[in-house]
Amino acid sequence: MTEGNDPKRDAWLEVSPDAPPPLAPSPSSEPPMAWLQPEPEDAPREPGRRKVRASERAAPTAAQDAASLAIVAALQRELPLMAALWPDVRPAELLRSPPPVEAFQARCDFARRAIDAVGRRDAEARSRAELAQRRLSDELARLGQHGSPLDAALASLEAMQARELLDAVRTLFRDQRTLFAGDVARVDAAAVEVGITPARAREILAAEGFTLQSVESRPWSPFAQLPGAPATMDQLAVALMAHPAQAIELLRQGAVLDWLRANGASPMVIERSREARMSAERGASPMLAVHLQTWALGRRELRLGDVAVPTPDSLGSLVRSGSLSLDALATAAREGLLATWLRMSGWIVAAGAADLVARNEPSGLRRLAWSLGEPLYLGSAAITDVSSLARMVLSQPSLREALPPLLASGDLVAWMESLPPPRRDDAWLDALRRSQGDPQLRGDTLAFWTGVHALTRAPSLEVLDRRGESHAFHSVQSLTVTAELAGAWDGLKRSYRSGELVAWVGTQRPELALPSLPRPPREDEAELNEFLWALGHRGLVLEWGDRDLAISAPTDLVRAYRDDWRNLEALLSRGHIFAWISRFHGDRMLVPRDREGHGLSVAEAMEALRAELPRLPSGFGALKIALLCGLRALPTDPCRPGDDATVEGFVDITLKPDGDARAWDPLRAHVLHGTALLWVALDPRVRRPVTRSLLHAAFAAWNPGADQVEHTERLMAGLSRSFGRPVPSPALEARLSQTAREEQRSQEMSRELIDARRGRRRLGALAIFFFLALCGMAALLLRPAAGVGAQDPGPDGDALVRLRVEVTIPRAQRNHPWDPDGSGPELHLALQTRDGPVEIGPCVADRECAQTFDNVRLAANTPLQLLVDEDDLVTRELLGRIWLRWQGGRQETLRSVVGPCVVTVEVRRVLQLPSPTPPVVTPPPAPAVRADAGAPSTTRPRRSTRSPRRPAP
Numbered sequence: 001m002t003e004g005n006d007p008k009r010d011a012w013l014e015v016s017p018d019a020p021p022p023l024a025p026s027p028s029s030e031p032p033m034a035w036l037q038p039e040p041e042d043a044p045r046e047p048g049r050r051k052v053r054a055s056e057r058a059a060p061t062a063a064q065d066a067a068s069l070a071i072v073a074a075l076q077r078e079l080p081l082m083a084a085l086w087p088d089v090r091p092a093e094l095l096r097s098p099p100p101v102e103a104f105q106a107r108c109d110f111a112r113r114a115i116d117a118v119g120r121r122d123a124e125a126r127s128r129a130e131l132a133q134r135r136l137s138d139e140l141a142r143l144g145q146h147g148s149p150l151d152a153a154l155a156s157l158e159a160m161q162a163r164e165l166l167d168a169v170r171t172l173f174r175d176q177r178t179l180f181a182g183d184v185a186r187v188d189a190a191a192v193e194v195g196i197t198p199a200r201a202r203e204i205l206a207a208e209g210f211t212l213q214s215v216e217s218r219p220w221s222p223f224a225q226l227p228g229a230p231a232t233m234d235q236l237a238v239a240l241m242a243h244p245a246q247a248i249e250l251l252r253q254g255a256v257l258d259w260l261r262a263n264g265a266s267p268m269v270i271e272r273s274r275e276a277r278m279s280a281e282r283g284a285s286p287m288l289a290v291h292l293q294t295w296a297l298g299r300r301e302l303r304l305g306d307v308a309v310p311t312p313d314s315l316g317s318l319v320r321s322g323s324l325s326l327d328a329l330a331t332a333a334r335e336g337l338l339a340t341w342l343r344m345s346g347w348i349v350a351a352g353a354a355d356l357v358a359r360n361e362p363s364g365l366r367r368l369a370w371s372l373g374e375p376l377y378l379g380s381a382a383i384t385d386v387s388s389l390a391r392m393v394l395s396q397p398s399l400r401e402a403l404p405p406l407l408a409s410g411d412l413v414a415w416m417e418s419l420p421p422p423r424r425d426d427a428w429l430d431a432l433r434r435s436q437g438d439p440q441l442r443g444d445t446l447a448f449w450t451g452v453h454a455l456t457r458a459p460s461l462e463v464l465d466r467r468g469e470s471h472a473f474h475s476v477q478s479l480t481v482t483a484e485l486a487g488a489w490d491g492l493k494r495s496y497r498s499g500e501l502v503a504w505v506g507t508q509r510p511e512l513a514l515p516s517l518p519r520p521p522r523e524d525e526a527e528l529n530e531f532l533w534a535l536g537h538r539g540l541v542l543e544w545g546d547r548d549l550a551i552s553a554p555t556d557l558v559r560a561y562r563d564d565w566r567n568l569e570a571l572l573s574r575g576h577i578f579a580w581i582s583r584f585h586g587d588r589m590l591v592p593r594d595r596e597g598h599g600l601s602v603a604e605a606m607e608a609l610r611a612e613l614p615r616l617p618s619g620f621g622a623l624k625i626a627l628l629c630g631l632r633a634l635p636t637d638p639c640r641p642g643d644d645a646t647v648e649g650f651v652d653i654t655l656k657p658d659g660d661a662r663a664w665d666p667l668r669a670h671v672l673h674g675t676a677l678l679w680v681a682l683d684p685r686v687r688r689p690v691t692r693s694l695l696h697a698a699f700a701a702w703n704p705g706a707d708q709v710e711h712t713e714r715l716m717a718g719l720s721r722s723f724g725r726p727v728p729s730p731a732l733e734a735r736l737s738q739t740a741r742e743e744q745r746s747q748e749m750s751r752e753l754i755d756a757r758r759g760r761r762r763l764g765a766l767a768i769f770f771f772l773a774l775c776g777m778a779a780l781l782l783r784p785a786a787g788v789g790a791q792d793p794g795p796d797g798d799a800l801v802r803l804r805v806e807v808t809i810p811r812a813q814r815n816h817p818w819d820p821d822g823s824g825p826e827l828h829l830a831l832q833t834r835d836g837p838v839e840i841g842p843c844v845a846d847r848e849c850a851q852t853f854d855n856v857r858l859a860a861n862t863p864l865q866l867l868v869d870e871d872d873l874v875t876r877e878l879l880g881r882i883w884l885r886w887q888g889g890r891q892e893t894l895r896s897v898v899g900p901c902v903v904t905v906e907v908r909r910v911l912q913l914p915s916p917t918p919p920v921v922t923p924p925p926a927p928a929v930r931a932d933a934g935a936p937s938t939t940r941p942r943r944s945t946r947s948p949r950r951p952a953p
Contacts, residue, residue: 068114075111075132080156081139085111089421091157092195097420104150111136161194162204168194169205178211185298186268187212192346198300220263225255233265237297240290247290251280256293272296285335295344302341304328312347315372326365333357333368347371349418363411371418378402385423386416390452397464400498407445410436425451444520446499453500453507461504463491476509479532482539486550489541496528497521505535526576533583540580542571554585554629561626562641569622572613577625578606590682591692600695602628608699615700620673624698627678633729634679636666648732653680654724661716662797663725665912669890671719672712674698680723690722739800739911743855747835754836791832794859796888798834798913801858804906805831806850807843807868827879827901832864833857858907860888866905868898 067088074084083091085107099107115136119129143152168190173179179187184202191201202212222229223236226243230236236256240247250256257273265273273296280289291302302309307324309315318324332338333354342351350371356364375382376389378399383389393399406412413436416429428451435447460474471488473479485492495501497520505512515534517527525543540551542560544567549560557577560568571577586603593599605628613621619638623631626641635641635649642648650667670676674697680686681694696702697715728736809827827849828841834857843849858864864886868879879901884894886907894905 065117068117071111071114072118072128072132075115075135076128080160081136081143081153082157083160084135086422090195091161092193093421095154095158095161095195097422098154099150099422101148101150103422104153108136108140158196158200161196165191165194165196165201165204166208169210177209179205183266184212185300188300221259223256223259225250233260233269233297234299237294237299240294240297241299241303244287244290247293248280248286251277251289251293269296285337287332288335288337288340291337291341300345302332302337304332312342312345312350312372316369316374319369329368330357330365333364353414353418363409363414366411367414367418370415376412376415385419386425386428386451387455390455393452394456394458397462403448404443404445407432407436407448408443412448425455427451428454441519444499446502446519449498449500449503450506453503457507458504461495461501463488463495466490476505476512476535479505479535480537482537482541482550482552485532485537485539486541486548489543489548493524493528496531497524501528502531509535523574523576526574526579529576529580533580538584540577542567542577551580554581557629558626558631561622561631562643565619565622565639565641568625569619572621572625575610578610581629582606590695591688598692600692605695605699608702612700616673617669620675623675624678627675627682634667634670634676634726636732638670638675642731646731647729648735649729650726650732651729652727653683654727655685656724657721658724659717659721660725661713661720662912662914664716664719667726668712668716671715674700674703676719677715680719686723736911739855743800743857746855750835789832790836791834791859791864792862793834794862796860798857798859799888799909800855800911800913801886802908802910803831803838803853803856804850804908805829805838805840805853806848806904806906807840808902808904809843809845809847809849810900826870828869829903830867831905832866834859855910857913858886860886862886866896866903868901868903 070087071085074087077084080091082094085104086094112133115129115133119126119133139153140149143149143156146152165187169187172186172190173183176183187201187205188198191198196204205212220231220233222231223239226236226239226246228235228239230239236259240250240256247256254277257270257277260270260273273293276289276292276296279292280286300310304324305328307318307328309318309324315324315329319326319329329338334357336358339351339354339358342348342354350368353364353368353371357368358364361367370376375384377383378389378392379396379402381392381396381399383392393403403412413429413432416424416432428447431447431451435441435444441447460472462470462472464470465488471484471491473484473488478484492501499519502514506514512535515530517531521527525541529537529540538552542549542551544560545564549556551557551560557568568577582603586601586606588602589599590602590605591600609621609624609628616624623635623638623641627634633644633647633649633651635647637648640648664671664676667676670679677694677698681691681698686694807827807829826842826844828839829843830837830839838853838856840849840851862885863883866882866884868881870879880898882896882898882903884896884905886892886894889907889909891906891908894907896903
């Protein structure tokens with residue numbers, strides 16, 4: 001059979017032909033059924049689980065309460081034990097699909113718990129429960145005397161259904177003791193309705209003294225229009241199936257109907273034959289009309305080509321053996337023949353699947369196979385009931401990848417609907433239907449995992465981390481240990497996203513009030529942390545590169561800032577860090593409240609920081625979080641936090657006011673964005689009213705003047721007047737010392753280079769003077785190299801900067817004002833600095849000319865001169881001079897034009913140098929005092945009449 005080699009075909013093609021039919025499995029291979037209830041109180045429990053007291057149990061749901069009352073009421077009546085244990089399932093379904101031994105025992109345990117729950121209500125309920133308990137014990141003892149209690153219970157149920165069948169036969173035929181072929185067909189239909197096979201029904205009737213005629217024995221006239229001239233209804237049915245073309249014409253002409261009337265057929269046969277004729281006249285499905293007629297004559301099989309299918313149970317085995325092809329089955333479904341036959345046989349779910357095949361639904365054949373008893377295949381595992389599905393999914397994590405497509409396509413719901421009631425779980429099925437019907441819940445598998453854990457009652461939850469290692473949580477309490485959560489964080493996120501974590505917690509602790517979080521999740525990490533907080537977890541877990549970071553205290557966030565400030569700042573925008581601090585540490589007061597209620601808590605500071613976070617530059621948001629969590633060193637660059645030994649910043653304040661605002665200039669950006677104010681405010685030595693004012697000024701949500709330059713200048717002046725100077729860290733002091741030494745060495749080397757260059761130029765000028773005799777060139781070559789002097793000192797002091805000078809030169813043009821000889825200009829530039837000029841060049845046209853200088857000393861807000869001339873050996877033409885001004889910013893770009901040349905100077909401040917300390921003026925010594933200087937003088941001083949002595953030349 002070629003279809004069997006196609007992997008896209010339905011699941012039944014993958015089963016070997018020797019496998020037993022799906023509805024009649026062998027006892028040894030029968031898996032436990034889906035409707036196994038939770039284990040009783042006295043059942044042996046797995047390690048790690050404790051017995052729950054009655055006071056700790058969750059209240060039963062309305063469905064459980066109704067089921068308990070129904071079982072107790074059924075046990076009080078004279079019903080077979082099977083019907084009493086499953087009052088919501090028809091006895092015919094129980095006989096057609098009997099439960100296994102495990103399900104029967106579990107149902108008995110559930111009945112005992114139901115009786116116990118009902119008996120605790122009141123005195124009347126206790127008496128009913130005692131009666132039901134006595135009836136259950138007596139029935140189990142009686143049924144267990146002669147072997148398996150399940151077999152005896154099924155036999156008792158079959159006896160009740162047999163009595164119902166006999167009552168139906170006596171009602172239909174009254175005193176008639178001989179049943180002909182048409183009557184036997186009606187008996188067969190009645191037997192199927194009560195769950196008894198036709199063969200067993202005939203045995204029961206024969207034992208009761210009925211005579212059954214399989215062939216019509218009354219003398220009828222032969223039907224000459226068909227070969228063989230059949231003379232009974234059974235022979236006519238066989239002839240119609242053997243010659244379908246002639247049968248269709250005879251049905252359209254009404255010959256079969258006339259023959260039945262002439263021979264006195266029963267009214268029911270006449271009515272159904274009339275329906276067959278109408279179907280033949282419509283012509284939509286000729287074979288359906290033929291089958292309708294044969295079914296009216298008492299036959300029950302379905303004929304597909306040369307294959308006769310006696311019952312729907314045999315369809316699966318015929319397909320597996322290759323006797324019946326899927327194409328023939330699909331053709332019969334499209335003609336409506338298969339669905340009609342299945343409905344007539346009582347297989348309503350299978351008939352619905354056949355309708356899907358008729359409408360060319362992609363999953364129609366799979367659903368038809370499931371409704372006919374074929375197992376559901378997940379990978380290589382064959383599943384026949386929902387309980388096996390739940391246990392297999394938990395034991396084989398690799399099968400979980402196949403679940404979302406099955407749920408999204410609706411195939412899993414269709415498979416559950418195709419199962420008989422004893423093999424499915426109606427509550428689970430209803431939850432899956434609601435989830436599938438809600439557009440907002442599509443793709444969410446929470447309903448599936450809720451059913452899995454409700455059936456299995458798994459004592460532990462196992463998740464896999466990113467390395468493939470398994471982590472097991474044996475109780476809800478274990479989900480409150482931060483270190484264990486961080487180790488399994490990736491697996492927990494996957495479990496929460498699928499809904500398995502929520503379902504397991506709801507099964508283990510149904511009394512917990514879980515937060516209402518969106519499903520499916522939108523922010524896995526933030527929502528999972530909030531879910532764990534509801535379980536009692538007081539920590540925080542952050543996604544942190546190749547590992548996950550466990551946060552147990554606010555000081556751990558300081559470590560996170562120093563480890564990777566970019567990741568911390570990216571996580572701040574998600575909000576769960578603010579939520580954790582506000583939830584567990586928000587009550588801590590930064591400023592205790594006074595009598596009027598004025599104060600400031602950590603939670604209020606978190607709200608202010610969250611409001612201003614989008615407008616803060618990179619690094620400042622993470623730095624503010626770290627300062628609020630205990631960081632005491634303020635780095636000059638928030639993007640380079642370092643650690644206690646390597647941080648380049650400030651670690652303390654002197655608390656000795658001196659009024660020098662320039663001492664806070666390295667922290668200008670921190671003052672501008674509030675981090676310096678927050679750092680000072682959190683100093684325990686600062687008084688509380690001052691702390692409150694500083695905190696309000698540190699956040700833009702409370703300070704309208706934040707991020708303004710004028711406001712920053714006033715704050716720096718106020719900080720210097722109130723708190724003195726910031727104390728640099730050892731690493732910053734070492735760098736400043738090294739920078740000063742490098743600056744001194746650079747100045748010495750610059751002077752040496754300038755002296756050497758001047759000496760070489762003097763020698764060159766003398767050589768040119770002697771060899772070329774050009775007197776004017778000597779003066780040009782012997783002048784200072786830069787043509788400019790040192791920059792004047794400024795009012796704001798000096799700063800070490802990094803300079804980058806770039807010149808753009810056009811092509812050479814003859815008779816150009818600044819290129820008189822047309823030789824192609826080579827420009828030379830000289831820029832003023834505090835330590836003398838720096839030189840750039842020579843610069844050639846049409847080429848990029850740029851040069852960078854490090855550790856250059858400049859004065860802010862002081863003009864600096866830039867000279868540009870043509871660096872030519874013979875004629876040196878001055879192009880012009882321009883004046884530039886650096887405002888003292890952290891990074892500025894100065895651009896000017898000298899003729900057609902564009903000069904760009906980029907200034908980047910590296911370090912603001914402290915202002916030079918004015919020299920100490922020593923007062924002149926006081927004149928010597930004589931011994932009698934204390935006595936008042938009585939003589940007037942005489943005025944000298946001598947002319948003063950002239951000083952020596």
